[in-house]
Amino acid sequence: MTADETRIPVAVLGATGTVGQRFVALLDNHPWFEVRELLASPRSAGRAYYDAADWIVPAPRPAGLAGLTVRPVGAEVDSDLCFSALDASVAREAEHQLARQGKLVCSNAGSWRMEPQVPLIVPEINPEHIELLESQTDWQGGIMCNPNCSTIGLTLALKPLQDRYGLARVSVVTLQAISGAGMPTTRTLGMLANVVPFIPGEEEKLEREAFKILGTFAGDGVIPASFELAAQCNRVPVMDGHTLCVTVELEEEARRDELLHTWRNFGGMPQDLELPSAPDPAIEVHEDDASPQPALHRDAGGGMTVHVGRIRERSPREWMFTTLSHNTVRGAAGGSILLAELALATGRF
């Protein structure tokens, strides 16, 4: 990354973790944004970035950041736009402080997602929720959130169905990659060649966030969507890419060809505005039996494409399918960057 005066300087908080590294990798050579500040926990503060971060993203380390020193979360930030990959334990206070200081925070953390005045956005689905920023009158700046990594793939696959057929009832079983685990623990060591049928808080997050995202913006708030939704979340030994097995009961009957067409033609403001990180198409539909697979498909569209496959009819109103999305790109850093692009393109800063 070369210095480029016309790009908007940004700060990345929580820069040394798996999602923070993804922010850094995705923002390298970004046409609109330039990473100028890296913040992380006190343990990393004061160290050169690549000494503090054990790089694990399968992409070269951006050369331009080799000279940056990590500063502690809580230190003064110059950039007006901040991407947060902070751990939930510190995110709420740190992001609040930045918002009060006039920064626009695009947060990947869970702390503010369900606050009524905070927009929780998947840009293809509910860009109009960004209006909620107007209700953040206590802060000079603002906070926008992208949802949890498993929610994004689910809601992107459901939205076209919701619009066309209505949703009555959804069951989802997740097979989630380990890169989304946040701070590694002893349990992480036990993930090799294993399945752990539990991710703390994940099922609840997936359920409540989906209702907010698929809900209706009503001027001063969001009326959550109302359909039945139940989730069983599992961790599997995959590095990146969440696979979700979904059963959906529609309110109206669907035909297979029509359903495929609905997914294939789904798009929204990111595609219309040709935002730099917008995948086109937003959804790739697979008709061969053995797709999608994390190892083969997660990187399509720079990791921003959502995949749908193994579409099977139980009845005209009940369908099963598998959806896959890259959890640290579309489901985290990339989703957050796309949101910032939407905000910039629609004049939010």
Add this chain to the structure above:
Amino acid sequence: MTADETRIPVAVLGATGTVGQRFVALLDNHPWFEVRELLASPRSAGRAYYDAADWIVPAPRPAGLAGLTVRPVGAEVDSDLCFSALDASVAREAEHQLARQGKLVCSNAGSWRMEPQVPLIVPEINPEHIELLESQTDWQGGIMCNPNCSTIGLTLALKPLQDRYGLARVSVVTLQAISGAGMPTTRTLGMLANVVPFIPGEEEKLEREAFKILGTFAGDGVIPASFELAAQCNRVPVMDGHTLCVTVELEEEARRDELLHTWRNFGGMPQDLELPSAPDPAIEVHEDDASPQPALHRDAGGGMTVHVGRIRERSPREWMFTTLSHNTVRGAAGGSILLAELALATGRF
């Protein structure tokens, strides 16, 4: 294994594959049976067993078999009891031939499972189906089958619920280990850190076999159970142990304590007769959030215990849970041996 004149000599067909090796390992020091013959494909025939078989079972290779030479499937068999781990492509004809020659074949292959006159048995569930052997009048011997590896865990978890509450509707998403894949293919190489959302024929097998096992024996045949059942089957990078995420709609309402009690007290003829391979209890119920896990629990009860955990109520009639069973022990070789034990204990040979 030392020669022991009082044990019944048995042959293992398909002895070099993952299930064949499990047969050999489980029959080492078995109190009733002794492996005397090993048969496999022509490629392996004529070689010493441990030269022909790349041993991959995490248990010592039975020393007593080091001297046995593998013979080709189709060769004359002396033993009256045969365990078959043959690949589906050759199982049908080879097993048929043995049955006509007067052998009792305990088959782990899929070829004969759905034939009306062939019993498909999980000994705790439907031991009375063994009566179907009487209708195999064309053969001097007989064929008995254990179901597909994923069906066994599912049906063992469902049977107590069926008996107590009735089953209206079942959805299952499987996370299946690679040792069940049979003959490895190029796709096997791609399983590392990956999920493949498709196993050829598995969803169909799981659905139709479950109905037969949970069906009613009616003197001259089995009336299949009737409830709704839908499956989505995935391969995950786990060596042994199939994890199944189940949602079940009961015909009557259940209370949590009662449900747990029902599973914990489930048992059948194998436990009553104290068969050598019968686990006690048959089902282990886990109440901590992170269980069951393949790496931690698959080997309980010598790999014969079925695990149930993450039991959650959606409504008194709708429940979600996770079940785990060892696919090459309980779900294959061990299940087949338990069936042979049942046959012997009930005077079938």
Add this chain to the structure above:
Amino acid sequence: MTADETRIPVAVLGATGTVGQRFVALLDNHPWFEVRELLASPRSAGRAYYDAADWIVPAPRPAGLAGLTVRPVGAEVDSDLCFSALDASVAREAEHQLARQGKLVCSNAGSWRMEPQVPLIVPEINPEHIELLESQTDWQGGIMCNPNCSTIGLTLALKPLQDRYGLARVSVVTLQAISGAGMPTTRTLGMLANVVPFIPGEEEKLEREAFKILGTFAGDGVIPASFELAAQCNRVPVMDGHTLCVTVELEEEARRDELLHTWRNFGGMPQDLELPSAPDPAIEVHEDDASPQPALHRDAGGGMTVHVGRIRERSPREWMFTTLSHNTVRGAAGGSILLAELALATGRF
């Protein structure tokens, strides 16, 4: 891949396996070559390519080949240039037949590598060995080979040291990825979370091929290099990318800065001629402790770059280092394509 009359039509033999798929993926949009024929075992023959091949390369399947039907090895071939990823069991005869028929065969198989009249080439190291084609007077066409997947990384790392300091003695321990295993076997299933300290024939191949490649072309044959070389080869659960831990005793003393400079400036005809598949630089030297890693670095330079890191001095004449290369790209299909490019650029066809 669009039809392009100016490109040279090529055939890929053994097109359904892991290396065959790599050939197909790497030749998609190749500026000089175009895949027109796909051949494989009789089992795959007659099927559409993507039905016959379980695609496992983490790159999109070239759309242009969807319509191609696989033909059996031994069938008539039209293309003058043939890439062979055949299994050793059939390669010798099949490649021989093509050479007699006037085809130029770039072979990745081991069958012909050590024949005196067959050049065994890593284009950066010993391009002059291509002259051996002249001695293949019995055939209208010819056979050229690239070495075994583990040999390529080793010899590319050693060549600059050989030229500058001379080699006295080399020890190498390999940690090899599973994609190089060729036909998957039962043992492949046992590779999950495991190490297998043995790869049949690998240590012998690595040793004898290295001497031929690093040997001297003497007009009518190759005088093998003479230094001590010992290898211990292991399979590890990595999808792609062979890691080699090397200890080398030089004939002359080296200084660290000089050594690094020697590797960094290494290049040869592929770089001079700017061949399409030539990486630049050929060798990437890593100075941070935790590099190179297969997951992070194997894809650099399109998978053609060889990595050297963890360079440590035991004495001025004895050095330890780690080298990494992509086994199915640089170590197989990519190496073969680079060799064909060299042949074309130097007027061999």
Add this chain to the structure above:
Amino acid sequence: MTADETRIPVAVLGATGTVGQRFVALLDNHPWFEVRELLASPRSAGRAYYDAADWIVPAPRPAGLAGLTVRPVGAEVDSDLCFSALDASVAREAEHQLARQGKLVCSNAGSWRMEPQVPLIVPEINPEHIELLESQTDWQGGIMCNPNCSTIGLTLALKPLQDRYGLARVSVVTLQAISGAGMPTTRTLGMLANVVPFIPGEEEKLEREAFKILGTFAGDGVIPASFELAAQCNRVPVMDGHTLCVTVELEEEARRDELLHTWRNFGGMPQDLELPSAPDPAIEVHEDDASPQPALHRDAGGGMTVHVGRIRERSPREWMFTTLSHNTVRGAAGGSILLAELALATGRF
């Protein structure tokens, strides 16, 4: 574990990590010792043990400890014998404090290993070093250490050679399992299907600890062994079991049969005294090509057996072989327990 007044009460420090869990699992039903106290970091303190520890040992959780509450390291300890699996960052001070208070500390941490007055013991190799406890006159109690997880396998394989032939020069390349990684970090997440060619400090530890263990006790100190030793250490995606590829140059010539005999007959005080955790034989020699493998052999002898295989001669004085040992049993908790057994059996407490 039931209360048993005749067993010696012990405390486990660092009880929630992978090695701490192994201590707990191995001490369940130990004939001499009984776990009565569990200590860990302040984060875990005050919680029930199985709430604080994400159990990842593939063995049932000892039922008797379900009621124990974790106390913070630094709290008063009642037991006279303490097993320490503490992280290096806190081990030195915490163990020192216990020793001054009169406790005998069997430490698995690296903090005190190289102190001249602290015995560093592999009970089969250098039991006489336990005399060093006499020189710990400043403390009422004492500290004994077992070596680093990779050192144990290496030194056990080398000791019989040292005694019989003398050691001139040893090279070792390690393929180490992830359970030995201590506190998991971001890099741990990146270990899936990857190799990391670096473990901080490991090569230095392996080299210096081996010299101390294989050194000579000289009344008031240990004279380190003197031979050339160089190590290259790698982390591989294996859960448990370190594989080491060794090349050794002996001082005297060896014959293959003699060498095998030397390893097979190796034993020492643990075997002579029939200590509860002593494996018999101490070393298992494998003559088939594909052994030893972590997945198949690590658990032999309860995880205490060391395996040697792939023994190949380069010359009568230079040999290559592969050795495998269970890193969290023989290489950590089990090694420490065996040391405590030795101390008790020889009247040290």
